Amino acid sequence: MKITAGITLCVTSIALRVASAWPDAPGFNSAGLVSSSDLPKVQMPAFRKDTLTISTFGAVADGLTMNTSAINKAVEQCNRAGGGVVLIPSGLWLTGPIALKNNVNLHLATGALVQFTNKRTEYPLVHTTWEGEEAVRNQAPISGTDLENIAITGNGILDGAGDAWRMVKKSKLTADQWKKLVASGGVVNDKQDAWYPSEQSLKGAMTTIKAGQTPAYYEEIKDFLRPNMLSFTRCKRILLEGITFQNSPAWCLHPLLCENITLRNVTAKNPWYAQNGDGLDLESCKNGLVEGCTFDVGDDGICIKSGRDEQGRKRGVPTENIVVRNCRVYHAHGGFVIGSEMSGGVRNLYVSNCVFMGTDVGLRFKTTRGRGGVVENIFVDGVDMTDIAGEAILFDMYYAAKDPVPQQGESNELPVIPAQPLSESTPQFKSFQIRNVRCKGAETAILIRGLPEMAVKDILIENAVLQSRKGFVCIEADNIRLKNVALISPAKTLMHIQNSHNLTLDNIRYTDSTDLLMHIAGDRSKDIKLLNTNMSHAKKTVETTTEVTANVLTMK
Incomplete structure (x- = not known):
């Protein structure tokens, strides 16, 4: 309560x-x-005090004995008895996949390390989802479907043996690390730029995987079908508290179609190079609290999703009524992220008092044509960031499933793309409130990039101090308001605006080294206001391209 x-x-x-x-x-x-x-009201699970210890069922903490049967028997017995606590004492417990049951709190004592086996044969193929669409994958190390009143608590560690599953890009390792990895076994692709744990895994990477195939089809590429570490589907009243989840084969924590979920003081850790190594992915979930958690992962840190493309729109279940507060994110592609699989919609999210240190992007909102879905009513208040490799704040409707920071030799520049007709597959970002954000070090302070046929709309960014190499870039946007924003940048041109309208820039602060305060381009740029801003620090206030109308900018 x-x-x-x-x-x-x-x-x-x-x-x-x-x-x-x-x-x-x-x-x-x-x-x-x-x-x-x-407002969201998160219902908490409650459990009987009755406690069953896994050693009673034959589990042995020697790191050698396979305890899959013993742990699952304890969970099943606890469930049959009306629920309670299944205790995993201190020690090293080797196991295969664990299936949680109704009314069971799986509690890891201080000093407990549950090591999921690296033998991929121990994980059967199951029908599940992958990145927002129906799929066949290996069973998750921890799973539960259609459950109520469940928890994983304590101060122990759950290790997903992800190294046995993941491919690794050569570009993400040092020469010595790459040499050691190749010598450990597995196979390297023809380009010699990616390592796979087995021939079967490489075959899967080279295969265009089709849905609805025979079991034999999936068995031939089984090693490639990496599971998420924790997979809860259609579950209600979930508590994850105190636990460290680490070394996941793919996404670490994946609640799907769940209601009333609480994560408190949880740690999610993956190697920084872990492909698809997200920390938390809340997908089509309702009523949740994420507080006091720490993420240090290989992909997005805290991520909100709701299904992909046509399947996500057909499901039509948004992620909504989620509070994220007092969380820390270290290495990640994004600190707090929405998308790109957001086809069922996202609404009513509240983020406050979070710290991002060394993430590729800070606040990352991404989608692309074909997704559809509406993301709206997003509130952010109080985010501190340091050493952001890309954008501090990013709205991007051209997500291309690439790393947010280009590898050497790559470019993230967009080709010229014409407008397309509006349809159910056109995504929307609108109605965001972002306040009290501070960033010390980023490539770009704010990048807003909408579609020609669908602008990013109704964004307020207020009370921000953003130190970055580049300032403010705004493309295909409508009703954007920056108020009391300091853009601390050495860029000669501080703000770039293209094909955007109804912009209000109120009390913008910047450095004396600025040559040009604002560059405006695009024949659809109009109704831009620059208010309460000292223009004397810049050598020139505004420069426009030939297609821009003469009265595009009002200054007061």
Whole structure:
């Protein structure tokens, strides 16, 4: 009950600030503004005190004995008895996949290390999902489907043996690391730029995998079909607390179509080079709290999803009513991320008091044509960042499934792309409130990049101090407001605006070394306001291309 009260307090304070600071904002009027009756209320699981210890069922903590049967028997017995706690004591416990059951709290004592086996044959193929679409994959090390009242708690560690599953790009290792990896076994592809743990894994990478095939088809590429470490599907009242989840084969924590999920003081760790090594992926989930958690992973840190393309739209279940607060993200492609699989929609998210250190991107919102879906009513208040390799704040509707920071020799520049007709597959980003953000070191402070047929809309960024190499880039956007924003950048041109309209730039602060304050391009750029800004620090205030109308900019 205390947790619910905490969520209500947190979200109410943000909602009140939104109402007072931007009362006329589209989507936040008296009919649409989040009120106390709309706030998420996360229901917590509750368990009987009865405790079963896995050693009672024959489990042995020697790192050699396979304890799969003993652990699952303990879980099943606890479930049959009406629920309670299954205790994993201190020690090294080797096991295959664990299937959780209703009303069971799997509790790892301090000093407990559960090591999932690296023998891929121990993980049977199952019907599940992969990156937002139906798929056949290996069974997750920890899984549960259609469950209620479940938990994994304690101060122990769960290790997913991910090194036995993952391919590794040569470009992400030093020469000595690559040499050691190749010598350890496995195979290298023809280009000699990627290592795979087995011939079967390499075959899978070279195969265009089709759905609805025979079991024999998937068996031939089984090693390639990496599981997510924790997979909960259609479960209700979930608690993950205190545990360290590490070394996942793919995504680390993946609740799908779940309700009332709480993550408290959880740590997710993957090697920085871990392909698809996300920390947390909440997909089509409702009512959640993520607080006090730490992520240090190989892909996105805290990620919000809701299915991919046509299947995601057909499912039509958004991720909604999620609070993320007091979390830390170290290495990751993005600190807090939405997308790119967001075809079922995302709404009513509240992020506060988070720290991102060394992530490729800080706040990363990504999608692409074909996804569809609407992302709206996103509130961010209080994010501190250091050493961001790419953008501090990114809205990108041209996501291309590449690393956010280009490898040597690569480019992330877009080709010229014409507008396409609007359809159900056109994605939308709108109604974001981002406040009190500080960043010390990034490539770009803010990049907003919409589609010619669908602008990024209704964005407020207020009270920000962003130190970066490049300043503000805004392409195909509508109703963007920057208020009290410091762009601390050595860039000769501070702000680039292209085919964007209804922009308000209020009290923009910048360095004396700026040559050009604003460059405006595109025949659809209009209604740009520069307010309460000292223009004397720049050698020149504005420069426009020939197709821009003469009255595009108003200065006061």
